[in-house]
Amino acid sequence: MLALLGTGLFFTLYLRFPQIRFFGHAWKVLSGKYDNKNDKGDTSHFQSLSTALSGTVGTGNIAGVALAIHLGGPSALFWMLVTAFLGMTTKMVEVTLSHKYREQTADGTMAGGPMYYMKNRLHMRWLAILFAIATIFSVFGTGCLPQINSISNAMFATFGLKYYITGAVLSVLLGLIIIGGIKRIAKVAERLVPLMAMIYIGGAISVLVYNYENIWPALVAMFSGIVSGTAATGGFMGATLAWAFNRGVNRGLFSNEAGQGSAPIAHAAAKTKEPVSEGMVALLEPFLDTILICFLTGMVLLSSGAWNEKFDNCFQQTDVLVLAGSYNEADPAHKAQVSQHIMGFTSLPLFTGRLEVVEGSISTNEVTLLHARSFADGIQVYTGNELFTGSLPVTNGRFELAALTDSRVYLTGQSLLHSAPLSTEAFKKGVLGDWGQFIVPICLLLFAFTTAVAWAYYGDRAVTFLWGTKYVNYFRIVYVLGFFIASFTDTTIVWIVSGITVALMTVPNLLGILLLHKEVKESVNDYWNRIRK
Numbered sequence: 001m002l003a004l005l006g007t008g009l010f011f012t013l014y015l016r017f018p019q020i021r022f023f024g025h026a027w028k029v030l031s032g033k034y035d036n037k038n039d040k041g042d043t044s045h046f047q048s049l050s051t052a053l054s055g056t057v058g059t060g061n062i063a064g065v066a067l068a069i070h071l072g073g074p075s076a077l078f079w080m081l082v083t084a085f086l087g088m089t090t091k092m093v094e095v096t097l098s099h100k101y102r103e104q105t106a107d108g109t110m111a112g113g114p115m116y117y118m119k120n121r122l123h124m125r126w127l128a129i130l131f132a133i134a135t136i137f138s139v140f141g142t143g144c145l146p147q148i149n150s151i152s153n154a155m156f157a158t159f160g161l162k163y164y165i166t167g168a169v170l171s172v173l174l175g176l177i178i179i180g181g182i183k184r185i186a187k188v189a190e191r192l193v194p195l196m197a198m199i200y201i202g203g204a205i206s207v208l209v210y211n212y213e214n215i216w217p218a219l220v221a222m223f224s225g226i227v228s229g230t231a232a233t234g235g236f237m238g239a240t241l242a243w244a245f246n247r248g249v250n251r252g253l254f255s256n257e258a259g260q261g262s263a264p265i266a267h268a269a270a271k272t273k274e275p276v277s278e279g280m281v282a283l284l285e286p287f288l289d290t291i292l293i294c295f296l297t298g299m300v301l302l303s304s305g306a307w308n309e310k311f312d313n314c315f316q317q318t319d320v321l322v323l324a325g326s327y328n329e330a331d332p333a334h335k336a337q338v339s340q341h342i343m344g345f346t347s348l349p350l351f352t353g354r355l356e357v358v359e360g361s362i363s364t365n366e367v368t369l370l371h372a373r374s375f376a377d378g379i380q381v382y383t384g385n386e387l388f389t390g391s392l393p394v395t396n397g398r399f400e401l402a403a404l405t406d407s408r409v410y411l412t413g414q415s416l417l418h419s420a421p422l423s424t425e426a427f428k429k430g431v432l433g434d435w436g437q438f439i440v441p442i443c444l445l446l447f448a449f450t451t452a453v454a455w456a457y458y459g460d461r462a463v464t465f466l467w468g469t470k471y472v473n474y475f476r477i478v479y480v481l482g483f484f485i486a487s488f489t490d491t492t493i494v495w496i497v498s499g500i501t502v503a504l505m506t507v508p509n510l511l512g513i514l515l516l517h518k519e520v521k522e523s524v525n526d527y528w529n530r531i532r533k
Contacts (some may be wrong), residue, residue, distance in 0.1 A: 001249050004259045007510050008086030011093050014517060015524060019088035019283055025531070026280040034277060041271030042109050045281045047186035048270040050193040052263040052282065055143065055454030056289045057193070058447045059150045060255040061200075062440060063419040065297040066426075069307050070372070070418035072247035073230030073239035074221040077298035079248025080255070084290030087258030088283045093513050093520050096279030097121070098264030099272075100523070107469045109182060112268020113458075114261040114509045115465050122515060127508050128465070131261065134504035135462040136475075138262070141501055143455020144479060145486035147448040152487040154420065154441040167487025170449060175480045178456040179473075182269050185457050189450060196446035197293070203439035204296040207430030211303040218302035229343075234308030235374045235416045237339045255294055256286035260502060261509035265458045276527035297423065306417075306426035312378075313421065315371045315411040322397045323368040324351040329375040342373050350397030360387030371415040379413040420444065452483060 012019070028034070030045050043051065068076040094114065101120040102112030113135075118128035148170060152163040177188050208215060221230070225244060232238040257263055263285060270278045301307045323341075325348065327334040341348040355364045360380040362369070369376040381388040383406050392409070393400040401409055417425060420440060427436035456479055463475045513520070 001246075001253060003510055004090070004253050004506065005083065005086060005249060007259060007514060008083075008090045010514070011089045011517070011520075012086055015089060015093075015521060017089075018092060018524065019085060019287075022092075022280055022283060022528075023287075026283050029277050029280050030284065034274075035271070036273070039271045039273050040104070040110065042182050042269040043186040043271065045270055045272070045278065047190045048267045048278065049281050049285065050189040051182070051186050051266040051269075051454055051457065052285055053288060054189045054193050054450035055262060055266065055458070056255065056257050056285065056451075057197070057293060058147065058451035059420070059444060060251060061289065061293045061297060061447060062423045062444060063150070064251045064255055065294050066301060066307075066417075066422040067419050068247040068251040069298060069301055070416065070422060071239065072244035073225055073236065074218070074298075074302055074307070075223070075225035075230060075241075075244040076239075076248035076251070077222050077295065077302075078226055079245050080252035080294055080298070081291055083249050083252030084256055084258075084286040084294070087253065087256050087286040087290070090258040090513075091256070091263065091285050092279040092283040094259065094261060094509060095264045095267040095282035096275045096520060096523060097513060097516060098261075098268050099270065099278045100275035102268040105464055105469055110269045111461050111464050113265035113461055113465070114505075114512060115462070116268070117516070118508065118512050121519075122512055124512075127512070131505060131508045132462040132465045134501045134508075135262070135265075136459055136466075137501040138505055139455045139459035139462070139479070140482055143458065144452055144483050147452045148483050148487045149489075150420070151445050151448045154444045158438065158441040163488035164484075167484045170487075171480050171484040174449070174452060174456070174483055175476070177453055178460070178476055178479070181460070182266075182457055185453055186269070188453060192446060192450050196443060196450070197288075199446070200293065200439065200443045201296060203427055203430070203432070203436065203443075204300050206432055207300045207427060207436065208296075208303055210430040211305075214303040214305065215299065218299055221302060222298070232335060232339045234305075235310045236308035237335075237342045237373055240343050243343070252290055252294070254502070256289045258286050259510055260506050262455075262458055262505065265461050266454060268461075274527060276523050279524075300430075301422065301426045304426040304429035306422060306429060308416070309425075310374065310377065310414040311417050311421075311425055312414055313412070313417060315376070315413065315415070317399055317401055317410075319372045320376070320399055320411065321370040322351040322355070322394050322399070323370065324349040324366065324397075325368060326366050327368040327375075329377075335375075338368075338370070338375070342370075352395050352397075354391040354393055356391050357381045357388050359389055369411075369413075371411075371413065372418055374416040376411075377414040379411055381409065381411050384408045 097117045098112045101117040102110050105111045115128035115132045119125050152166040155161040155166045229240040267278050267282050340346040351367050424437050424440040427439045430436050460472050
């Protein structure tokens with residue numbers, strides 16, 4: 001995170017705030033004002049931006065923002081916006097270089113991305129190979145498997161649709177789209193991206209209009225905790241400045257992918273002989289992805305009040321913590337103690353032993369259950385559809401449900417929510433009422449599916465770089481099969497691998513653009529002087 005943030009800050013100062021100076025010009029380029037039909041390329045500026053946006057606008061815009069605010073409080077949203085502002089410059093720089101050193105492949109299509117400037121300009125083929133291999137792993141770990149897993153879970157939770165049915169239908173659609181290459185992908189993206197953006201933005205605005213009196217307090221909450229963190233309020237137990245900064249920067253960076261090197265692969269296909277002009281278009285990407293869509297998500301969460309309100313839910317085992325000792329949320333002293341524990345200032349003793357349960361109710365005294373960083377209320381323990389009677393093993397505050405003979409045991413109650421479930425509840429607190437809950441699964445479907453489509457192209461270009469175009473169809477087959485299988489299997493390990501491969505993409509890319517900082521400045525200045533004339 002520090003490397004990404006530092007690189008964005010360096011280029012912002014070095015290039016004299018291009019995200020402000022060139023913002024208006026970028027929209028003119030996107031509109032086609034400077035297009036030339038004779039320029040080489042496979043897609044228009046708008047199609048390239050749509051393809052790149054379809055890869056970045058995903059579950060993170062809905063679930064990621066909700067998780068950031070859940071962990072870091074309202075000020076996490078501020079740090080997310082700061083990150084996006086700096087990321088606008090990083091995106092412009094990496095896209096400019098990737099487009100400048102792109103190549104035409106054997107099948108006549110354009111291929112670009114960080115691996116091409118690493119090979120053709122830096123003459124560091126080993127670094128380019130490392131980046132391309134990391135891209136292929138990230139394609140599955142970021143763009144393919146977790147996306148369909150999120151879609152199938154959302155479709156099952158909302159509509160009761162079987163996981164494999166969702167997977168089968170979308171796998172066929174995915175295969176039909178990506179087999180046509182970048183031109184078909186770009187045509188799908190330029191239609192779906194504006195549609196899904198309008199649906200989501202429209203739904204968000206309807207919530208803000210309904211809760212208009214809370215918009216100003218939400219903004220105050222966002223800015224008031226910038227340097228101090230957020231105090232406990234409602235069910236929210238507080239967050240430090242470090243938590244807010246960490247979660248805001250983290251989600252901001254991984255939402256718009258500035259510096260990761262993925263989006264430049266899509267932008268390299270744009271029809272233009274001016275690499276900097278495509279960099280200008282790319283400058284708009286973090287603005288649209290994070291400053292617009294993520295900001296709207298955050299404002300919906302804050303203005304609706306859902307972010308610090310408790311809801312009935314089924315507890316996630318990993319989010320449950322059992323404290324040794326009885327703490328009452330209604331007692332200010334007790335609440336302060338637990339708040340200090342959650343924020344990491346003090347440590348309360350954790351329970352180890354067996355919790356006795358009689359007909360769904362925990363009978364063991366002197367324990368307190370927390371779920372999702374909040375006091376858990378109205379706890380009931382079930383086995384299947386029946387109330388559970390027996391004992392639950394706990395070690396250092398964590399349930400060992402795997403040690404139970406009945407694996408169907410789960411807990412329900414009232415607590416804070418995070419991720420997509422929190423966004424779902426927030427959208428119900430608007431003009432549409434309960435109908436608002438359908439905005440999240442529908443947009444998750446569109447966001448995540450288009451992400452999978454865009455990342456298929458990134459893998460396509462990485463395979464082309466490493467082995468040539470003749471192996472691309474084999475990659476597409478494996479990609480679609482993995483997409484289907486992940487619709488009904490656990491992809492936890494995939495997220496872990498993804499985190500590693502994202503770093504393996506990002507570090508070489510940041511190193512490359514920093515080494516070429518002078519060339520970038522010369523290119524930008526030369527382009528801008530010619531435009532002004």
